[in-house]
Amino acid sequence: MNKIQRETQELTVRIWRGKEDGKLVTYQVMSRENQTILDIITEIQRFHEPSLAYRFSCRVGVCGSCAMTVNGRPRWTCRTHVKKVSDEGILTIEPLRNLPRIKDLVCDLAPFIDTWQRAGAPFSGTKTRKDAPALVDPNSSTRRAAEAGLQCINCAVCYSACDVVNWNRNYIGPAGLNRAWTLVNDVRHSNRKQTFDQAFGKGGCGSCHSHGNCTRHCPIELNPSESIAGLKQIAFKGLPKDV
Amino acid sequence: MNPLRNHKSYLAAIGHRVSGIALALFLPFHFLLLGSALEGAQGLDRFLVYTDLTPVKVAEWGLVMMLSVHLFFGIRVLFLEFTRWPGHVNDLAGWVVPCSIAVLFVGTVFLIQVL
Secondary structure, three states, rough: OHHHHOOOOOOEEEEOOHHHEEEEEEEEEEEEOOHHHHHHHHHHHOOOOOOOOOOOOOOOOOOOOOEEEOOOOEEHHHEEEEEOOOOOOEEEEOOOOOOOEEEEEOOOHHHHHHHHOOOOOOEOOOOOOOOOOOOOOOOHHHHHHHOOOOOOOOOOOOHHOOOHHHHOOOOOHHHHHHHHHHHOOOOOOOHHHHHHHHHOOOOOHHHOOOOHHHHHHHHOOOOOOHHHHHHHHHHOOOOOOOO | OOOOOOOHHHHHHHHHHHHHHHHHHHHHHHHHHHHHHHHOOOHHHHHHHHHHHHHHHHHHHHHHHHHHHHHHHHHHHHHHHHHOOHHHHHHHHOHHHHHHHEEEEHHHHHHHOOO
């Protein structure tokens, strides 16, 4: 299909309007060669529905604020191209699953952020500002394990994709447990045992059913499944040794 | 089907858990039956005559299938949680088909032996 043909075609976009008791409203927008889901939503808000509420910031996949459900799957909308996810010219865009809805495509992220705290997330250093910076060997096993999970952008895509969260809202979820995994591997963290205890406690890593939806949907290709498996292994092997 | 559940790992997880629940419901009766032998052969024999009935044979076949589903999909979970290699989550999703074939093999062998 050449560019002119594509631009004369229309996309059918169904967008969730309202809160929990809202409904899908259909809009027609032009199909273009290069457009992201966020482009589509912005076009609808500017030219069709000024009252449409949605959340975004950086538009380049860094801030993690534009995640929504697109055709049934949670995605970062700023880096999701329409032609990759469009179902024969039809897009259904809803707020993220597993989170309270505020308005239209915006949901309340507070329960998701709370899970980070419940997973024992606050970092607590062993040194003061008067001490020399800690020396961390970048090739040590603990540092490499922590490094693998550090780039999380808090988009809540994994939390939304997780079936266990859907069944049990007391479950901490993949992002919080991934954060806990980075902390128990951080040799500068003074509360590694406490962090593990919280991550292994009620609603913690033991509740994971290993479906792998978090890993499958993470937009920056982190592997929360592996982080959670690592936490489970600590129960048998003890805290990771710095080797 | 919900696209979040339309993948092999989900089917494996559900298969593992449903078979586990089915076994948890069945096994107390199984041990109760076996335990009846402790009080003499008559107690056990009274139940064993039912094993010649076709519905009981079908139920036994179902039980063997449940046991093998739980065994093979359980081995997959152990590999998932106690081993690591790059991309192992996706690789282990691929184990679902061989595990299912192994379950069917066990079920077929049982049917051949029983019928």
